[in-house]
Amino acid sequence: MRQKFGRWFIPVAGGLAFIYLLVPITYIFVFSFNDAGRTNLEWRGFTLENWKNPCGAPNVCESLVNSLQIGLVATIFATVLGTCVALGLVRYKFKFRNTADLLIILPLATPEVVLGASLLAQFLNLGWELGFSTIVISHVIFCMSFVVVTVRARVSSLDPRLEEAASDLYASPFLTFWKVTFPLLLPGIVAAALLSFAMSFDDFIITNFNSGNFSTFPKFIYVSATRGIPAQANVIGSAMFILALVVVVTSQVIAYRRRKALAAR
């Protein structure tokens, strides 16, 4: 009896949890086909117009483009800076290591409102105008710590003998890094970069503090939530979801095929 309970409990509970996770996405997707007019609150009939004309509502696409640009720039900075810090922290011993460690971890233990508020205080103090660059800076801060933590785990699990072998074979330190270390770290770096982009793209709280009049996609939705979100926002939300799904599933399938092919050899 107990055996049976354990057998069905996990699939059922886990399955229900996944359904819970997908309920709002399904709702967003369904209502992207709503013939909504100005507010997308109740079902008024099926239409493809929103999908044919996703930029139909004012400011939807502008804010989306802003978010994509910010995500891209912030991800590049956070990934490069964070990877360097992760390598430096694991591989080299120096003074102030513990201080450096603390400085990396603290942003992760700080709630977004506090990060946002403190950066705003700093920008006000420096007299900087809020906009694209201040948003990018704020995103780099919280993404970088995630990159460091993710990549560092990968660096520490590297087998040092591989690098030793490379230098025994007369590879220069630079060549060893480029031909041995970096390829081994790459999957971790890519994962960290994707996570950074997702977090930057989806961030609202920190952005809201440091954006001034500059609009991002989450900010656009939050601001229009009081008046009613246009159905075009649902189209973009659904499209981004599907795009992410397709990209990752395709890469998974390719990796799966490759593994199978390797196993068959």
Next chain:
Amino acid sequence: MTATGSRPRNKKKPASVHLRSEEELAAERRKRRVGLYLIIPGMAVLALFFAAPVLVLLSMSLYARPPGAEIGEFVPALEFGNYVTVIGAYWDVFLRSFFFALIATVAALLIGYPMAYLVAVRLRGRQLMQGILLVLLIAPFFSSFILRTQAWKQILSDEGPVVTVLRAIAILPADGHLTATAFAVVCGLTYNFLPFMMLPIYANLDRLDTNLLEASGDLYASPLTTFFKVTLPLSMPGVFAGTLLTFIPAAGDYVNAALLGNNRDTAMIGQIIDSRFFKVVDYPGASALSFILMILILALVMIYIKRFGTKELF
């Protein structure tokens, strides 16, 4: 978090110092310099845009408002009274924020653990299936969490399907609501931070040696005993990271409270900080609230790490 802090420095063995040639020492010095060069840019960014801002926030929280000043005009001072004022006015909001975050964290753990177990242990070896479920977990990030929270608001609204059904089967009274309640806010928090709970647990369970579970079963432990004596203790580092990654953002969140709650008895501290900054233009008060929130969370995290911490975290 503290694991690296308490580790003793590697000391050079005196015997080996004599054996090193000048060349080796130079290489060592070069290596150390490379390490420093690698971390300096990142650390500079963090110092300038994280450490310094927190200090600015601290100093701003002590600013005073001169008599007869315009709105938003403050002078540098050491006005500790700001803290007394905001604590007196908002201590209950702090309590509520932490309480909501705590319930959401426990709920996310109860929901996230079976998910993680399903993907990491039950579906082990079925990589395609695992991949698809993990994608489903991460892909919602790209459809904007505000859009999803707003979707919840409409699903749970008085005209929505959930309230209609619950009223029909009399679980909810005929004039009952789900939106604008504490229940809705906690549900929203749980929903939004579930991936942060699930992923670290998954990463941990993925490395779980299932032979141990079999061994436990061979020794006549019931599946439940096996779970509590073997699986759960081994997955504690994941649970630990997951609860921190859920609790910290949940305690400071205000989007869920703003969209799913009402302004009376579900307000969270993030909302107050936001409105003190932007609507009331009370920079010292907002800064003081932010600083208190930061200190409280750090204190709670420290206690939690001391009590339950494991060396594997980070």
